[in-house]
Amino acid sequence: MIWQLDLAILTLVIVCAIAAISVKDLLGTAILFGAYSFMMCLLWSIMAAVDVAFTEASVGAGVSTVFFVAAVFRTTRRTKD
Amino acid sequence: MDFLLTHLVAKYNFWLYIILMMIGLYAMIAKNNLIKKLVGMNIFQTAIILFYVSIGSKRGGTIPIVEHIAGGGEHAINPTRYVNPLPHVLMLTAIVVSVSTFGVALALAIKIYQRYKTLEEDELLTRIRES
Numbered sequence: 630m631i632w633q634l635d636l637a638i639l640t641l642v643i644v645c646a647i648a649a650i651s652v653k654d655l656l657g658t659a660i661l662f663g664a665y666s667f668m669m670c671l672l673w674s675i676m677a678a679v680d681v682a683f684t685e686a687s688v689g690a691g692v693s694t695v696f697f698v699a700a701v702f703r704t705t706r707r708t709k710d
Numbered sequence: 711m712d713f714l715l716t717h718l719v720a721k722y723n724f725w726l727y728i729i730l731m732m733i734g735l736y737a738m739i740a741k742n743n744l745i746k747k748l749v750g751m752n753i754f755q756t757a758i759i760l761f762y763v764s765i766g767s768k769r770g771g772t773i774p775i776v777e778h779i780a781g782g783g784e785h786a787i788n789p790t791r792y793v794n795p796l797p798h799v800l801m802l803t804a805i806v807v808s809v810s811t812f813g814v815a816l817a818l819a820i821k822i823y824q825r826y827k828t829l830e831e832d833e834l835l836t837r838i839r840e841s
Contacts, residue, residue: 630767639726646730646753650737655745662749669756676767677774678798681759681805688809693752700745700816704823708743709830 635675642668655706659697666690723764731757744819744829748812755808759801766794774798 645668649661666689673682718725734757737750774795776787823829826837 630769630771636722639723643726643730643733646733649749650733650741650746650753655743658745658749662752665753665756669760672760673763676763677771677793678763678766678801679773681763681798681802684802684805688805693809693812696813696816697745700820703820704745704829708746710742710746 630675630677635672638668638672638675642672651710653708653710655701655704655708656698658708659694659701662697663690663694666693724761727757727761727764730760742831744822744831744834745816748815748819751815752808752812755804759804759808762797762801762804766797768793 642665645661645665649658649665652658652661666685670682670685670690673679673685731754734750734752734754737753738747741747741750768790770791771793772791774792776792819829822834826834828834828837
């Protein structure tokens with residue numbers, strides 16, 4: 630494990646999490662949440678958990694984002710907070 | 711100072727996982743939109759999964775796939791060279807469960823929107839009281 634890379638990507642994960650819950654558009658939340666999942670996938674390959682990394686890349690960053698975008702298009706993009 | 715260095719700085723990843731977990735908890739409690747609450751729930755879950763996977767990680771460990779030399783026959787496997795794969799397998803299940811939970815929750819949010827035409831919690835409560 631390379632701790633410099635680990636720290637940098639962990640910081641990016643926290644930035645993505647704060648941005649995903651504070652942006653005022655649900656489609657933006659969907660895209661930022663996909664970026665969050667992809668950063669998480671990188672973090673797992675840094676921690677040498679390759680099986681978890683490719684499950685996260687396919688299921689977390691792929692399917693979850695598709696569900697999210699589909700749900701946003703069926704409901705509304707508007708959010709107050 | 712020595713205590714700080716060994717317990718706060720050397721284990722920086724645990725502190726950042728706690729921050730991530732508290733971001734998720736804040737989003738679940740304080741956000742008004744139902745979809746934002748779901749995102750907070752997912753952030754909370756991934757923080758816990760990160761904590762468990764980082765327990766199995768070790769310094770100088772490589773990925774848990776046993777190396778075989780071609781035609782080498784029997785040779786001793788040194789377990790300190792590999793990271794512990796048990797938390798990985800457990801957390802693989804947790805990732806799949808979290809995505810299916812997210813899908814079901816989004817389906818419920820779509821049904822709520824079709825009936826009440828809103829996803830905001832305060833508007834939802836007033837519309838439930840009116841009807």
